[in-house]
Amino acid sequence: MKMAKNLKSEGRNGTKKLFWMKLTNMAKPHERFWQFTQFALYLVSNVLYSFVGNKMHGEDYITDLPESIIETILTKLPLRDAVRTSVLSSKWRYKWATLTELEFNDTCVSVSHIHSSALAAAKLVKFVNQFLLLHDGPINRFTIYSSYLQRFPYLDQWLLFLSRKDVQELNIGFCQGDWFRAPSCLFSCKKLTALELVRCVLHPPLYFKGFPNLKHLTLQQVHITRDAVENLISSCTLLESLTLLYFDSRKLTIRAPNLTCLVLEGEFKDICLENTPMLAVISVAMYINDDIAQHYDQSSSCNFDQFLGGVPSIQRLTGHGFFTKYMSIGNTLGEIQPTYRQLKVIDLYQVSFDNLKEIMVILRLLLSAPNLQVLQIGGSADASLATDAVDLDFWDKECPRDATFEQLKSVKMTQMLGLPHEMRFIEFLLGNSPVLELMDIAQNVHDETDENHDQSEMYTEILGFETASAEVVIEFTENYV
Incomplete structure (x- = not known):
């Protein structure tokens, strides 16, 4: 309240500072992208207003903007709007083609007059293809989330293109249709530092020796064998954060010497943490079915020691569902x-x-x-x-x-x-x-x-x-x- 009061007394400047304070500090992480987008659109509209108002005086503010400001504006806009900035001036033309962080989603296409999801998907694929064809320079982060895409023959060529661009962060998720099968060229992206896959079938090839630079791995609703996921985790020796959601591996052993954050959600019979000396934050949501419940009843091992025996550096522990019941077995x-x-x-x-x-x-x-x-x-x-307690x-x-x-x-x-x-x-x-x-x-x-x-x-x-x-x-x- 004290901060808000001081800012209010500063008039317009204070209001701007308060806006930025709310934008960067008070917003939830998933809301910040849209807030930044709204601010960028506000900034562009003001620039255009100045451009029109001053054109009569021979001034062209929008062309004279510093390169760093142009790049900042483009990074805050949805890709569809970033492409449209080419009409602003010759200096802006194809500036979007040098963006290093690309996020494709359903907003990249206008569907106001489209009543077919197949047509919307075709338009989105065309947009991505044309964007990548005209792109010039490195791509550090590539993200695509869509509810339109249901078949994925084009994904292979996109990932092949990205592997040649030395992409560092890759996020892929589709919520309709079949689960997509990760193409073999994915495993050629050796510069990856962050990987997120949603609704995916993942079969690492036999020759795969891990992502040498990977630090963050998120797998949500991913079909992968127990051996494959354990080998994937252990072979990424720099891995710091691991998230496995809706994961039904039943038994899972995690070996990751640099892991600091672990998030698990799914049906597990056993979870064993080995060689995780740096692990500081653990969040686990465990669900059970009849088979797992029977396993719990027959188990004689101490799950407490098995799960927490290798995490001497733990700072925060969160457990949901049947986690406490799981930990109680043999304890x-x-x-x-x-x-x-x-x-x-x-x-x-x-x-x-x-x-x-x-x-x-x-x-x-x-x-x-x-x-x-x-x-x-x-x-x-x-x-x-709420019955009479025993013991x-x-x-x-x-x-x-x-x-x-x-x-x-x-x-x-x-x-x-x-x-x-x-x-x-x-x-x-x-x-x-x-x-x-x-x-x-x-x-x-x-x-x-x-x-x-x-x-x-x-x-x-x-x-x-x-x-x-x-x-x-x-x-x-x-x-x-």
Whole structure:
């Protein structure tokens, strides 16, 4: 508020600064492209206005713009509009043909009078072909996302063209029709530093030895064998960020010595992290079917050690779906060492507080992370779980009551039902966190008039718990589900 007030007092200049502040800082990442585009169009329209207004005086501002400004304007425009700037002046003609970052999508063609997706696809293919034919110079980034394209015979020639341009970033995704098969020339793009494929069939050739410069890899809904994806990951020795979405590999071993960020979502029986000493950020969403559930019931290995045993540098851990259940298999508290000294943030969701094994996973993480600062736990939203709990004596007999969380400052508990184990866990945190500043508890309420759900009783009990921190603020909210 203070910043906004100061900017407002500066008049027009302040307004411009505030616009840029909102544009670059407040927008969500996926909104920034369109905001920059709108600003670029605004800038071009003002330039054109000046051009028309000053032509009578023999001045041509648009032609006299510095090369750097012209390039900046072109990079902020959709490619279709960038091509149209050729009519502005001779200096602008074919300037778009030297762009190094190309993003093709459905907006590249006008479909206001087209009622056939096949015709729209044909127009898009023609636009891309003509653009690449006239392009002059290097291409650092090539992106194509489309809902029109359903068959992909032209993709081979595009990628062959790009491989000869030493493309560094490649993003390809189609949301209609068949999944596209990655052509063999893709594996000749040795300068790639970032690769994203969506709805793709990927079969690396036998001679493929990895992308030597690849640092960022995203595969979403990609058909690839377990051996192929494991070899792809391990052969890209500079890989820093790996994202596998809607990925059903069942068993997966990741070996990546420079990996710092890992995002997984899909159906997995086992995930093993080996040789990942730099891994700092992990986000996993796990789903199960009957086959995987049976595997969990029969498994005897310790998934906690298998998954987190090779990540001593972890700083943030996020788990969704059945992640906590997966981690609970074979896990025991035992003698816990402060293994994860850099772990500062833990976010776990869909935790079943009627399952003591899942609670023990959370406790083991807490006890292994002496510098933890932020903890967020989301419980199960199933009200049918609100039954009499068993093993409540665990908190008195086995839970380490002398544990102290010296750095924990913020705890947020969501989807709470007031289950006995939930209450004991909250009591445990409040009593062992001496610098805790905020305990935020969101309770599930199934109806605003639900008389069977007495929130005040739960709140009164929590407010009666002893707190190790004199500064802690306990807040209550209600989620109507």
